[in-house]
Amino acid sequence: MTIAEVIVDVPTRQTNFPYSYVVPEALTDEIQPGMRVVVPFGKGDRKVEGFVVGLKDAADVTKADLTKLKPISGLMDLNPVVNPELLEMSQWLSETTYSFRISCLLTMLPNVMKAKYQTLVTPVPPVKDSWLQERFAVHPALPLDQEQFTTAELARLTKLRQQGKVQLQYQVQNQAKRKTELAVVNQIEDFAEVRQLIRKNTTGQLALLNQLEQQPQTPLKQRDLVQEPGITPAVINTFQKRGWVTKTEVEKYRDPNKEAIKPDQPKPLTADQRQAVTQINAAVTNHQATTFLLEGVTGSGKTEVYLQTIQCALDQSEQALMLVPEIALTPQMVSRVKNRFGSQVAILHSGLSNGEKYDEWRRINEGKAQVVVGARSAIFAPLAKLGLIILDEEHDPSYKQGDNPRYHTRDVALWRSRYHHCPVVLGSATPSLESRARAEKGVYQLLRLPQRINQQQLPAIQIVDMTDSVQRTGDLFSNELISAIKATLQRHEQVVLMLNRRGFSSFMLCRDCGYVLKCPHCDISLTMHLDTHTMKCHYCGYETAIPNECPQCHSRNIRYFGTGTEKATQQLQQLVPEARILRMDVDTTRKKGAHRRILHQFGEQQADILLGTQMIAKGLDFPNVTLVGVLNADTGLDLPDFRASERTFDLLTQVAGRAGRAEKSGQVIIQTFNPEHYAIQLAQRQDYEAFFHKEMQIRHLAGYSPYFYTVLVTVSALQEDAAAKEALRVSNLLQANVAPQTELLGPTPRPIARIKNRYYYQIIIKYKHDEQLPDALNRIQAISQTEIRKGFRIAIDVEPQSFM
Ligand SMILES: Nc1ncnc2c1ncn2[C@@H]1O[C@H](COP(=O)(O)OP(=O)(O)OP(=O)(O)O)[C@@H](O)[C@H]1O
Ligand SMILES: [Zn+2]
Numbered sequence: 102m103t104i105a106e107v108i109v110d111v112p113t114r115q116t117n118f119p120y121s122y123v124v125p126e127a128l129t130d131e132i133q134p135g136m137r138v139v140v141p142f143g144k145g146d147r148k149v150e151g152f153v154v155g156l157k158d159a160a161d162v163t164k165a166d167l168t169k170l171k172p173i174s175g176l177m178d179l180n181p182v183v184n185p186e187l188l189e190m191s192q193w194l195s196e197t198t199y200s201f202r203i204s205c206l207l208t209m210l211p212n213v214m215k216a217k218y219q220t221l222v223t224p225v226p227p228v229k230d231s232w233l234q235e236r237f238a239v240h241p242a243l244p245l246d247q248e249q250f251t252t253a254e255l256a257r258l259t260k261l262r263q264q265g266k267v268q269l270q271y272q273v274q275n276q277a278k279r280k281t282e283l284a285v286v287n288q289i290e291d292f293a294e295v296r297q298l299i300r301k302n303t304t305g306q307l308a309l310l311n312q313l314e315q316q317p318q319t320p321l322k323q324r325d326l327v328q329e330p331g332i333t334p335a336v337i338n339t340f341q342k343r344g345w346v347t348k349t350e351v352e353k354y355r356d357p358n359k360e361a362i363k364p365d366q367p368k369p370l371t372a373d374q375r376q377a378v379t380q381i382n383a384a385v386t387n388h389q390a391t392t393f394l395l396e397g398v399t400g401s402g403k404t405e406v407y408l409q410t411i412q413c414a415l416d417q418s419e420q421a422l423m424l425v426p427e428i429a430l431t432p433q434m435v436s437r438v439k440n441r442f443g444s445q446v447a448i449l450h451s452g453l454s455n456g457e458k459y460d461e462w463r464r465i466n467e468g469k470a471q472v473v474v475g476a477r478s479a480i481f482a483p484l485a486k487l488g489l490i491i492l493d494e495e496h497d498p499s500y501k502q503g504d505n506p507r508y509h510t511r512d513v514a515l516w517r518s519r520y521h522h523c524p525v526v527l528g529s530a531t532p533s534l535e536s537r538a539r540a541e542k543g544v545y546q547l548l549r550l551p552q553r554i555n556q557q558q559l560p561a562i563q564i565v566d567m568t569d570s571v572q573r574t575g576d577l578f579s580n581e582l583i584s585a586i587k588a589t590l591q592r593h594e595q596v597v598l599m600l601n602r603r604g605f606s607s608f609m610l611c612r613d614c615g616y617v618l619k620c621p622h623c624d625i626s627l628t629m630h631l632d633t634h635t636m637k638c639h640y641c642g643y644e645t646a647i648p649n650e651c652p653q654c655h656s657r658n659i660r661y662f663g664t665g666t667e668k669a670t671q672q673l674q675q676l677v678p679e680a681r682i683l684r685m686d687v688d689t690t691r692k693k694g695a696h697r698r699i700l701h702q703f704g705e706q707q708a709d710i711l712l713g714t715q716m717i718a719k720g721l722d723f724p725n726v727t728l729v730g731v732l733n734a735d736t737g738l739d740l741p742d743f744r745a746s747e748r749t750f751d752l753l754t755q756v757a758g759r760a761g762r763a764e765k766s767g768q769v770i771i772q773t774f775n776p777e778h779y780a781i782q783l784a785q786r787q788d789y790e791a792f793f794h795k796e797m798q799i800r801h802l803a804g805y806s807p808y809f810y811t812v813l814v815t816v817s818a819l820q821e822d823a824a825a826k827e828a829l830r831v832s833n834l835l836q837a838n839v840a841p842q843t844e845l846l847g848p849t850p851r852p853i854a855r856i857k858n859r860y861y862y863q864i865i866i867k868y869k870h871d872e873q874l875p876d877a878l879n880r881i882q883a884i885s886q887t888e889i890r891k892g893f894r895i896a897i898d899v900e901p902q903s904f905m
């Protein structure tokens with residue numbers, strides 16, 4: 102007899118220990134680690150989903166224990182969905198992020214593979230109640246929901262259940278559906294003989310015969326066959342009746358990137374590119390788990406380095422994984438990879454429907470894709486022969502997942518690199534301080550591309566001091582920027598304008614009493630949306646009409662501090678009436694394909710100006726863009742976050758890099774209220790190395806990363822005093838268990854103290870070495886499950902990327 106170790110999916114009873122189940126005789130040959138199973142759990146033996154993480158022999162279990170074990174109810178998969186590498190990784194991930202193993206396993210799989218639960222109700226025989234007899238005449242079990250039963254009927258069922266006349270069953274549903282299509286399989290052995298049997302004038306039959314003869318061994322899709330002249334479904338049916346073909350179902354993958362591929366060739370490399378490619382390729386061919394930091398200024402040709410090293414992995418019959426931040430996963434980037442590697446490429450990003458994601462994932466899992474390009478979660482792509490991992494824009498905060506498991510993509514990449522003995526390339530024009538510091542120490546190997554392609558200069562950057570109102574026209578644009586825009590349009594060149602939306606924007610303020618219109622559920626001001634004429638909360642979705650008087654003092658003297666993209670577009674249109682402006686932000690890109698459409702229009706020069714949020718700062722490569730303007734450089738500088746300067750520097754450098762990338766030289770104008778700030782001054786010089794050294798000194802003095810490690814513990818509850826008390830309890834528990842040199846900051850209310858009616862308190866742990874810390878955090882993780890039942894939520898975030 103075999104025993105399976107199963108990690109079950111029960112949100113309120115999470116534990117990192119697998120439960121043991123008996124494998125029924127019928128499943129012994131089928132079951133494998135990495136498969137999902139349905140198992141009975143808890144008092145009512147309700148059916149839940151679980152993952153088999155190991156199998157062992159019954160001889161290893163005592164007789165007494167054996168009798169207590171329940172059997173597995175069924176398998177959800179025919180093949181393992183978690184391969185041995187990912188199974189091993191899930192263990193490591195759960196230990197290093199202090200999250201439960203089930204959430205690690207679920208994170209690795211496409212969304213549709215998360216099981217859905219359904220409650221079914223069935224009458225208990227003998228059924229005497231006439232209403233029950235009637236209701237359950239057709240189906241012996243019905244889903245217990247509002248669609249099936251009226252409220253009165255549901256109440257009636259509750260009563261019947263108390264009397265033991267009906268019972269509930271919990272059913273796990275597999276949501277993942279694979280699509281199949283009809284195909285035709287050849288059964289003819291002697292084609293000449295069949296040709297004799299077909300009459301000369303039946304061209305359709307002859308056409309089909311020819312198709313079969315060309316590829317007698319492969320199933321031919323009916324959809325493709327009927328494209329041939331003369332071949333119709335009727336012709337195929339005739340062949341089927343005569344036993345010349347049989348019909349079958351073949352798997353069909355939804356192809357999310359239907360756009361035509363324009364094959365392209367590797368470019369001859371510059372000397373710097375060649376040096377980088379040579380070193381990375383050596384590590385690929387020698388199977389070395391080296392981490393390279395590719396520090397290349399904007400437009401230095403990092404992408405070409407990625408493509409040529411990917412080629413090297415493919416030449417070794419190995420696979421490559423390329424990660425890109427979600428917003429940089431532009432259609433431009435995707436087509437660059439697809440044009441080079443064609444249909445071997447699988448793409449994973451949030452714009453795909455769940456079904457499309459599942460299909461791409463299956464293609465990868467079945468070894469049918471050799472190159473995977475995707476955003477954060479693509480780091481778990483089940484490539485079995487990984488030969489190279491690339492993280493483009495490695496400094497990007499979106500590489501850190503905000504929910505459990507709170508992993509950093511870079512750490513997972515390094516783990517996989519060790520597992521597969523393959524190199525990792527971290528690329529950026531502005532590497533994170535952590536990575537650059539590791540390169541300084543020799544932990545990572547530094548490769549630099551200090552020059553732009555074509556000897557093109559980095560664009561000249563001009564800073565405009567917005568505190569000087571003489572310089573302004575309207576509240577968003579300086580005279581300099583407006584005249585530069587006009588001059589650019591006269592040369593028939595294009596402009597990219599960025600509105601920095603980090604921090605707070607477009608809120609309503611009463612000039613008489615100072616009232617700011619806030620969300621009733623969150624501690625954050627509401628944002629004005631002109632298209633819907635509402636004030637919206639960006640955290641919980643609450644919305645209300647735009648008020649025309651102050652809700653507090655009823656004064657009409659209210660002001661909208663709008664720096665929203667809509668308002669900026671309107672102002673700009675008034676100042677430069679001839680301009681054709683495209684707006685790109687979360688609102689205009691919500692619809693599927695909108696992002697692609699806007700960029701396509703801009704690329705085809707159907708517009709002069711692209712005005713957008715951070716979304717436009719990354720990855721865009723338009724040769725006709727010669728002017729970049731940043732409307733408000735500093736909204737991120739005041740945020741209570743030790744990385745505020747780094748983020749501002751990164752963003753300005755990235756967006757400036759969009760100008761003058763081809764033959765024409767570029768110009769950048771940065772509008773700011775803090776012209777003296779070092780992040781802005783050094784961004785003006787585009788001097789990453791100087792910024793790195795300056796910022797390292799500041800981090801050293803303040804005791805922050807990369808000199809110290811941080812862990813953020815957050816406690817929340819519906820009542821503010823309860824949250825505060827619980828945070829204090831957690832803090833005391835930590836204090837008692839961490840090493841004496843470890844510093845605890847807080848508990849303090851989080852900068853945005855309330856979201857969706859929950860109050861948040863935070864504790865920041867700072868340390869250099871602390872061997873006791875993992876144990877201390879494990880204790881917190883363990884109590885989090887009991888606390889959840891009392892209404893508290895405790896979150897542990899190792900190396901947090903945000904303190905909001
Ligand atoms: N060796 C080369 N010869 C000619 N053109 C090249 C070469 N390498 C890259 N390019 C071209 O130079 C332009 C800039 O390259 P690329 O977009 O790869 O830079 P990047 O470093 O990734 O930039 P960013 O970080 O700003 O996105 C692209 O249009 C690319 O096709
Ligand atoms: Zn007021």
Ligand SMILES: [Zn+2]
Nearest residue numbers: 620623638641
């Ligand atoms: Zn809200």
